[in-house]
Amino acid sequence: MDIKSISPLQAPKIGAQSAQRVDEQQPAAENQVRERRDTLELSDQAQEIRDDQRVEVLQEVQSQINSGFFNRPEIIKETASRIARVVTRK
Numbered sequence: 001m002d003i004k005s006i007s008p009l010q011a012p013k014i015g016a017q018s019a020q021r022v023d024e025q026q027p028a029a030e031n032q033v034r035e036r037r038d039t040l041e042l043s044d045q046a047q048e049i050r051d052d053q054r055v056e057v058l059q060e061v062q063s064q065i066n067s068g069f070f071n072r073p074e075i076i077k078e079t080a081s082r083i084a085r086v087v088t089r090k
Contacts, residue, residue, distance in 0.1 A: 042050065064070060070079070 069075060
C-alpha cells in the first residue's frame with residue numbers, strides 16, 4: 001500500500017471556517033437590514049384640533065402685538081437675550 005503525505009499547502013487550516021451549506025443559508029431578504037422609522041398618524045379630528053389650537057395661539061400673539069405688549073422694554077430685552085442665546089449656540 002502506497003501512502004502519500006500531504007504538503008502544508010494542501011492541508012486544511014485548523015479552526016478554518018467552512019462555507020455554509022446551501023440549505024443552511026438564509027434567504028437574501030433576511031440578510032438585508034431593514035430600516036424602520038417611527039411614524040405618527042393623526043386622525044382628521046386630531047388634525048382639526050391641532051389646527052384650531054394653532055389659530056388660537058396666533059390670535060393670542062396678534063392680540064399681544066396689537067396691545068403693545070412686545071413694545072415694553074423688559075420684553076424687548078428678554079426677546080433679544082433669547083435670540084442671542086440661540087445664535088451663539090452654533
